[in-house]
Amino acid sequence: MLTAHLLFGALFQGVGPKAWSDVETSTNEARWSVIAAVVICGFVLGRKTVLHRAALRRHAVVARIMAMVVIAAVAVGMSSMWAYLLVQWHDPAMVGARMGQSEVVATGRIVEPLKSSSLRDADCQAEVDLSSVRAQGVESRSSARVRVFADKHACGMLSRGAAYSMRGVLSEAEYGATALWLRLGSWQDIVRIRKPPVYERIRAHMQERFFIAASRLSDQGKVLVPGLTMGTLGQDHVSSNGQWVDGLVDEAYATRMEDSFRDAGIMHLMAVSGGHFTLIAMLVRRMCARLLLPRCATACCIALGYGLLASMMAPGDSVSRALIMGWLAAAAMMVGRRPQALSALCCTAIGILLLKPSMATSYGFALSCAAVLGIVTLARPMTTALAAIMPKPVAAALAMTIAAQLATLPIQVLMEPQIPLLSCVANLLVTPVVSYSTLLGLAALACAWINVDMAFAFACLASAGTRVMEVVARSLADAPCSVLPWKDGIAGALLVLAVELTAGYAVARLTKRANRPCEREGSDAERFTRNPARRMGIWIEDTVRMLGDGRQLAWKETIAQRRATGRNPCGTPVVQKLSWASPSHGIGAEHDEGINRGGCAAHFLRRRRTRRSRR
Incomplete structure (x- = not known):
């Protein structure tokens, strides 16, 4: 869809829709970036094809079906984007x-x-x-x-x-x-x-009462509590009740705090994301479990809670993504299936893009999907690896932060050419208070329309947690190594992606080498590899050993003759077939004769019981 967007702009001489990135890049940089990406992808694909030829042949049918699905999705996406751009272009x-x-x-x-x-x-x-x-x-x-x-x-x-x-x-x-x-x-x-409409007036009334309660807080509470709760910072709010208030929030202080949060890498906390929906789902599920409600009723309550939460939040692309994924998870619970986050993310992204093609150029939607993708695919193995050197809760929080940061970093570079080096540390420090402050802020929003004083009490408790965030953001943002300047544009994003892939490949190789069992000195064990010379040597050694032992060779001929007839000396079929014994064992023939005798005795006893039963 982005390709269709850029192609539409090129065909209409660049006066059509704006490019996805506002950062201008030169033609040479874009050309060399594309060439480097094509070369790297071709090398990786060729190496995988050579190493996994047999697997590709086994899965050829599945690969063809998958290729057809991908081609169909690409065609539908480009057609949808092209139709949307045409309608927008010809709009009066x-x-x-x-x-x-x-x-x-x-x-x-x-x-x-x-x-x-x-x-x-x-x-x-x-x-x-x-x-x-x-x-x-x-x-x-x-x-x-x-x-x-x-x-x-x-x-x-x-x-x-x-x-x-x-x-x-x-x-x-x-x-x-x-x-x-x-x-x-x-x-x-x-x-x-x-x-x-009536529901719009009710929502506006509840939100305005919440902002009235938050206006009685300190400066950091006026800015951060509404941002953490609703996704709207205090300085961005404009009253909708017809009353304009000047100087409610200090603009200089709010701008400085926003820059500190951005440099520290925790600005995403001021946007509504899946964390809000996860907290609501846990709260509703525990209440339904205490009331002993059935699974279907619990799923309906969770879906209703998701809808109410999304209606009260500031509209955004991440809210839409989290709402649809939450409804898919609730539907899976209703039918008794385990929710699959990766499948839900793919279905959500495809559905939203086809129904609303303008989301393809949205940074917020891209960041939200990338963060969820990183958490789903990378958080669990990172948690397992980090749990070996630190406590499990700390490892889980740090792994989730690193996974989301790795997935969203190329998109962040497109937005702003810098890398927050202390983002993982900042997120780890504020993790204990984020859920606490978010729940208190939602409680203040829920009861503000009933009593402003009660909402102010909850907001005060929430501002204690946002105070910790402010201290962490300012302390880390003022550090000399908090931000690393980076190359801007598409070239910078591809460079970040290349660095991440290289680092991931190096870590995987080192981990595999570290987990490989070491070879002991003086041990007879030797690693077996695919080597034609080694196989030929083993065959020659076995042949010489077999021909050099006459008794063992005669034993093998006897076994071969008995297996050819397929019957024991007493005339009964062979019950158990013996595999070839090693020459180092001297009990091959005796063991075989014992089994044959046992087989004859069993046959005689069965015939005797049959005669008695007939009598």
């Missing part, structure tokens, strides 16, 4: 924006909460899905998404879920994921067409 709003900045009257619905503006000449911003746009007296239907920028007087009139008619200047976006910007003039240019 996009056509008007490509012709230059123009004044339009846009009608649409706000689909996300208001946030602080990223532009200096505006106070807030909102994401709006358009339904129609009127330019130069001509009104046309539109399905584009625009980012609306407004001042503080207009921000008090905007609320999530409501439909508005807005007059402003439409232009192409200068940065960000949204392709269009709409700058409003004043509050007089906004007309509300439809009020928000």
Whole structure:
């Protein structure tokens, strides 16, 4: 889908959709990076083919089926992305924006909460899905998404879920994921067409009461408690009750703290991810177990808890991924099957990308999927390896952090060309307080609409944990070796990937060599390998030993004659066949004769019992 995205932009002379990476790279760097990647992949594939020829022949049918599935998935993905880009390209709003900045009257619905503006000449911003746009007296239907920028007087009139008619200047976006910007003039240019639904008003009321409780905390609590609980930092929140408050959070302090969290490598804690859903699932499962509810009822309660949690969180790509994976796990529990995280991740990623192709260019979705992939595939073997040198809980926490960091590091380099060297240490230090603060923050959010004072008590306890995060972030971010500058763009991401693969291969080889049994000096044991000369020597030694011992050769002829007849001296069939005995054992013939005699005696006893039974 990214290939289709880049191909669409190249065919339309680069004026179409923006590239996936905002970092510009030169043509030579991109060319040499692609050549190096192709050479490395070709070498690895060729080596695997040579070493596993027999396995490839055995699994040829499965490989062909898998290749057909992959080809079909690629075709469907590129077709879906191409259709989405064509619709977006021919949208009237996009056509008007490509012709230059123009004044339009846009009608649409706000689909996300208001946030602080990223532009200096505006106070807030909102994401709006358009339904129609009127330019130069001509009104046309539109399905584009625009980012609306407004001042503080207009921000008090905007609320999530409501439909508005807005007059402003439409232009192409200068940065960000949204392709269009709409700058409003004043509050007089906004007309509300439809009020928000009931559930939107209930959600907005609960969130506003939570932010009122959090506003009574200290500066770090105002910023970090909403971020850890809902995924919205305190400085980014804009009230949706029509009241604009200036100076609620110190902007300089909030910016410095955000930079510290990013340099320390724990900025992902301020986004809603699978950790929130895991905590809710554990809590609901224990409550259902205490009430002795059946498995189906427990699965339904978990799925309902996931839906309520996602509705109260700030909308994001990671929330969508975690919600769908959680529902798949709940469905597996309902039918009595064990949830499979890797299969659920693959199905979730494919489904989301096909239904919403714009997610293919989302850094948040890529980081979320990569982190889950790293944890699922690498966390368990890393935990086993680290448990040999440290306690099991510490090894599990450190392994999960390293696995997620290794999988997401190439994408992080695309976003910002630096590597947080102390990320593992920072995550390990804040792990004991993350779950504690998250549960208390969710408790404050759940009871804020009932009693603000009760919510403030829970928020105070949660801020004690976020205080630990602040101290860790500042201490590690101020260290001289906290951040390593790196090559930017695709070349930097491929370089990080190459370093990780090389390090992983070296660790695997060293581990295999360390686990290999050492050869003792003076021992008769010798490692057996595939060697034609060695096999020929063994055959010659056995032949000389066999021909040099006449008695053993005669014994083998006797055994061969008896096996050829297939019967014992008494006429009964041979019950047990003997394998060839080693010449070092001198009991081959005697043991064989004893068995034959035993076979004759057993045959005689069976005939005697048969005669008595007939009488």
